[in-house]
Amino acid sequence: MFCVECGKDGPIFRDGVCISCYLKTHTFTKGPDIIDLPVCSHCGSYKYKSTWTSDLFGDVIRRLIKHSFQISRELNKVDINTECNETKEGMFCKVYISGFIDDVEITEEHDLSVRLKRTVCDVCSKQFGGYHEAIVQIRTDRTKLTKKETNDFTIFVENIVEESQSKGNRGLFITDVGKGHGGLDFFISEKGPALVIAKKIQERYGGKIKQSSKNIGMKDGRQIYRMTYLIRLPSYKKGDFLRNNNMFLHIVSIHGNTVKMIDLSNWDESTVDIRTIQKAKILGNEELIEEMILVSQTADEIQIMDPKTYGIKVIKKPKPIEFKKEKVKILKTEKQIFLIPNKN
Ligand SMILES: [Zn+2]
Numbered sequence: 057m058f059c060v061e062c063g064k065d066g067p068i069f070r071d072g073v074c075i076s077c078y079l080k081t082h083t084f085t086k087g088p089d090i091i092d093l094p095v096c097s098h099c100g101s102y103k104y105k106s107t108w109t110s111d112l113f114g115d116v117i118r119r120l121i122k123h124s125f126q127i128s129r130e131l132n133k134v135d136i137n138t139e140c141n142e143t144k145e146g147m148f149c150k151v152y153i154s155g156f157i158d159d160v161e162i163t164e165e166h167d168l169s170v171r172l173k174r175t176v177c178d179v180c181s182k183q184f185g186g187y188h189e190a191i192v193q194i195r196t197d198r199t200k201l202t203k204k205e206t207n208d209f210t211i212f213v214e215n216i217v218e219e220s221q222s223k224g225n226r227g228l229f230i231t232d233v234g235k236g237h238g239g240l241d242f243f244i245s246e247k248g249p250a251l252v253i254a255k256k257i258q259e260r261y262g263g264k265i266k267q268s269s270k271n272i273g274m275k276d277g278r279q280i281y282r283m284t285y286l287i288r289l290p291s292y293k294k295g296d297f298l299r300n301n302n303m304f305l306h307i308v309s310i311h312g313n314t315v316k317m318i319d320l321s322n323w324d325e326s327t328v329d330i331r332t333i334q335k336a337k338i339l340g341n342e343e344l345i346e347e348m349i350l351v352s353q354t355a356d357e358i359q360i361m362d363p364k365t366y367g368i369k370v371i372k373k374p375k376p377i378e379f380k381k382e383k384v385k386i387l388k389t390e391k392q393i394f395l396i397p398n399k400n
């Protein structure tokens with residue numbers, strides 16, 4: 057058959073013409089020269105159709121092109137690529153749409169100007185408005201939270217929030233952190249994740265969670281409640297050294313009100329209710345531990361050397377065991393030196 061356009065003898069593709077003549081006389085993609093794309097000036101999210109997304113510009117623009125360009129159904133295995141440059145006026149993109157007609161691959165090129173409309177996204181406007189559905193409160197029974205604890209809790213909570221955000225939960229954020237009353241308040245945008253945060257704190261640090269809710273008004277004909285999750289941390293924490301009457305104790309673990317501890321004089325382990333040691337004095341935590349060099353040992357005594365002063369001391373073993381490491385851990389009190397078992 058002869059092509060009616062070029063007269064060549066060969067297969068006819070469509071409308072009496074060969075494929076190369078068909079491609080020359082047709083275009084398969086068409087689109088606007090300008091697209092508006094709302095972008096949040098604070099967090100950089102883009103709004104695609106009516107939804108805000110933290111997806112990357114390239115992904116959003118490809119979706120927009122797919123949605124706003126007319127791409128012929130004749131084109132198979134469509135692939136969209138862009139090359140964008142930011143200028144003062146906005147983004148200028150070269151759009152390449154390729155695909156197959158029969159088995160011939162074609163690529164069509166378009167110039168597209170993307171006008172970035174700076175605005176504030178749903179999440180940021182809530183955040184600026186102080187929006188919060190829940191408060192996670194951390195309180196401790198006895199003393200105030202130390203500066204280190206305050207930092208640790210803040211990092212702990214921020215990490216949970218960031219992890220959830222990275223999994224796509226844009227709506228979760230910390231509106232504010234309140235430090236006062238010897239504790240910490242985290243104002244959280246969503247109730248569900250706030251409870252998860254409270255539970256994770258409890259899992260890690262012990263204590264109890266008390267829930268309460270407050271009616272904060274009506275929205276769309278429904279009562280709106282704000283939740284408070286109060287975590288009361290136990291007086292003591294893992295690793296604390298305590299003095300209870302004449303006993304020196306080291307806390308191994310705490311679960312709820314149950315404390316597992318060892319008596320440093322004989323390394324006897326016991327599990328007690330926290331209330332039975334409520335009046336014990338906290339000497340400190342792991343910062344009190346010192347490392348000494350083991351010099352020699354007998355069945356019931358151990359000779360150690362202070363690596364700083366080279367002073368040598370002989371201490372009675374808490375029980376007849378053999379020390380195998382070169383270094384031993386000790387706690388010095390006013391009158392005594394106690395050996396501390398190695399954690400395994
Ligand atoms: Zn032809």
Ligand SMILES: [Zn+2]
Binds near residue numbers: 176
């Ligand atoms: Zn935003």
